[in-house]
Amino acid sequence: MTVHQSRILAEFEAMTRREIEALQLAKLKRLLERVHAGNGFHRARLDAAGIRPDGIGSLAEFSARTPTMSKADCLADQEAHPPFGARVGQPREDVALMNLTGGTSGQGQEIYGRTSRDIAMQGHLHYLPWALAGLRRGDVALNCVPAGGLTTGGWGPTEGFRVAGATSYPVGGVMTTDAKIDLMRRFGEFHFIYASTSYLNTLTEACRRRGVDPRKEFPMLRTLYTAAESYPIEWALRIQAFWGARLHEGYGSTQAAGFSAGSCEGAIEGDERGVMYAFEWHNIFEILDPETMDPVGPGEEGEIVLTNLDVVGSPVIRFRTGDKARYVPPGARSKRAWTGIEAGTLGRIDDMMKIRGNNMWPSAVDSVIFRDERISEYAGRVYTSNEGKTCVELRLALRGEGLELNAAERAALLAKLAGEVKQKTNINMDLVVVDRSALPTYDYKSRRWKDERAEGYRTGAATQ
Structure with a gap:
């Protein structure tokens, strides 16, 4: 992390809740003006709700008056305006990258058109949580998440490591687990491992089977970074003890163009779950009861509803992610006035x-x-x-x-x-x-x- 980047993060960490919400509201007004002028999908939805770009005076009014959008809305838009949908909202020649969701829900894949500016933001939104977790320029990272393809998760990490100035090995999806371990032993120096929760478990079991002791063979390893799935505290503590490294966690999605929250102190703090803090200067991050759509209380589980503030191509406005997490209020666990979700509690509402x-x-x-x-x-x-x-x-x-x-x-x-x-x-x-x-x-x-x-x-x- 450069001195300039450290200074910017320090400024966000020092912000009061009122200052954060004022910044969000200013960005939100610019977003609404932009999509009403040039995005047919969002203009139609705003007009149907009787919302003018200059008619929103607070974040509370925005949440009360603006309808949510869902995956079904995106798929219907793509069908009505093939192949990309009207949501892109940018001239075709300005779209530099197309990202698709993974399609694991079985309902179809959403398409997101990204501009060159969005691509830079995707790199930043992968770099940001890793910087908060301690990734530094010159570090060596093993990226076990399947690389390449059309998903944000397949392309974004490599760009995030590049932005960080780290050396990355994008081995996910192209090497067997044993081959990954052989590569680690061959090169020796690794500071950071990025993997899904399930794959980190797979990699750990493979090391145990082969008699590999990471504490001895990779003593410089500092960070295990995971995402996408929940886990019990006992599992996390065993993983940290086996690798001799701190476990961190991030929350991200294609809709967010990368990560929208990440842990700072760690996924485990002492013997309790840590906190993933939302990057609220880039998104509006709501946690709502999926039945009533009212905000949940501290410690309660709710659905994450996301609004992009810094994405130009295919922005989402009050998107129902279908992801559930436990809410941690701003300031409850640290001096940061950022909304938080409890680490290790992420799940899918539709998994029920x-x-x-x-x-x-x-x-x-x-x-x-x-x-x-x-x-x-x-x-x-x-x-x-x-x-x-x-x-x-x-x-x-x-x-x-x-x-x-x-x-x-x-x-x-x-x-x-x-x-x-x-x-x-x-x-x-x-x-x-x-x-x-x-x-x-x-x-x-x-x-x-x-x-x-x-x-x-x-x-x-x-x-x-």
Whole structure:
């Protein structure tokens, strides 16, 4: 980080809440003027809501009067105005890059057209959270997130490391896990590892299997940076202890053109979850009850609703991300007057499954299973038995001391975990042990659950 960059960050950290909101409002007014003049998608939505660019006098009024937008709105826009949609809002010759969402929701891929200025912002919005986590000029980084392609997450990290002045190895998606470890041992000097939560677990297990001790082989490693998935505190503490490095976490998306929040002190502070702070000078970051769309209270979970303040091509205005997180109010955990979300609590609202009348989120099971250091990986399956009963099966792979358990000890472990899962979810699940090779490994985001029921059972429309 340069002296100039450090000074700018220090200025934002010193801002009062009133100063931050004044800056947001000024940027918001410029955004509304720009999209009303040149973005057909947003102009139509603002006109339908009776909003003039000069008619918003406060952030509260903006949130109260401006309708939210969703993935479905973006896909409908692309269908009505193929192929890119009217949301781009820029002359075709000014669009320098097209980004697509990953499509993991199964609903289709949103298209985002970015200008040259936006590309520079994407690099900055990857560099920014890493700088707050301690990445410095001259550091060496291993980027395990699949690189390239059309997603912001595939392209942005390389640009972020370039902006930081760091040397990066973009090995995600192009090298096996063993090959990555071989490369690390070959070059030796690494200060920073960037990986999804699931892949960091995969890399850690591979190192254990091969007898690699990162504390001895990579003593200069300082930072493990993860994103995209939740995790229990116990898992995070084990990961930090194994690597001898501090775990940090960021929250980002294609809609944000990079990261929109990141940890400063770490994903774990002492024995508690850390805080990811929103970069509110670049975005308006709301955390709302997904049913009422009212702001949630401190410590409550809500849906992240995002508005870009510094994106020119395909900006989003009050976009419902479908991501849920636990709200930390400005100033609650540090002197920063920035909105925060609790590290390790991110999840997808649409990951929820209806099982025997209960709402079940996979992250709830994760928090139980990965709390036990004897578990290497697991997979969940929901299915309908021949008798028409909804059943849930968890297949677990053991590691370390877990592999040495006798039959009685293994049965006791499974019974203990089944009880904890029942307490957490109110659902009885059948737990079985399988060999590690029977379960998948993950290069990026995990998909540990399969719902094999008929559609009616999945939605709760059928009698169970």
